[in-house]
Amino acid sequence: MTPHTATPVTPDMLPGFAARLQTLRAELLDQLRQQRGGEIGRADAAANARSLAQGDWAQSDAERDLAVALEERELAELNQIGAALARVTDGSYGSCTDCGADIGVARLQANPVAERCITCQTQQEQGHGHVHTPSL
Ligand SMILES: [Zn+2]
Numbered sequence: 001m002t003p004h005t006a007t008p009v010t011p012d013m014l015p016g017f018a019a020r021l022q023t024l025r026a027e028l029l030d031q032l033r034q035q036r037g038g039e040i041g042r043a044d045a046a047a048n049a050r051s052l053a054q055g056d057w058a059q060s061d062a063e064r065d066l067a068v069a070l071e072e073r074e075l076a077e078l079n080q081i082g083a084a085l086a087r088v089t090d091g092s093y094g095s096c097t098d099c100g101a102d103i104g105v106a107r108l109q110a111n112p113v114a115e116r117c118i119t120c121q122t123q124q125e126q127g128h129g130h131v132h133t134p135s136l
Contacts, residue, residue: 006104006117009094013105018088020112025081028074035071080113087115096120 009017087093094103096117103117116124 006102006107008102009105009108014088014093017093017108017112018085021081021085021088024112025078025085028078028081032071032074032078077113080115083115084113098124 084093087095094105094108095101096103096119097115098120099117101117101119103114107114107118114121
């Protein structure tokens with residue numbers, strides 16, 4: 001069922017990936033904090049990130065829209081990093097969230113927050129949320 005073989009992540013590699021993810025997250029939180037005038041702490045930034053990402057930001061002010069758009073991209077990334085760290089913790093890191101195949105070390109080194117194998121990621125990008133359809 002897995003025509004695609006990638007070098008799987010081994011448990012001894014997890015601390016390295018976790019450290020990279022934590023660094024990425026810290027850098028992003030720093031950016032967010034600077035954008036917001038340094039008035040909020042990291043924990044607050046993370047909490048805010050969540051509510052901002054879900055909140056409705058129907059602002060008419062153009063500058064505000066721009067700031068929010070920039071933040072939302074970072075917030076989406078922050079969420080991805082958080083999800084990746086959660087997968088390190090629960091042991092599913094390195095497995096495709098769609099099909100369970102190994103994402104592969106090379107791909108994760110290039111993109112530590114990757115949550116799908118290259119096959120599923122390609123489908124996702126092309127396929128508008130299309131699910132696996134067995135060919136006849
Ligand atoms: Zn997959």
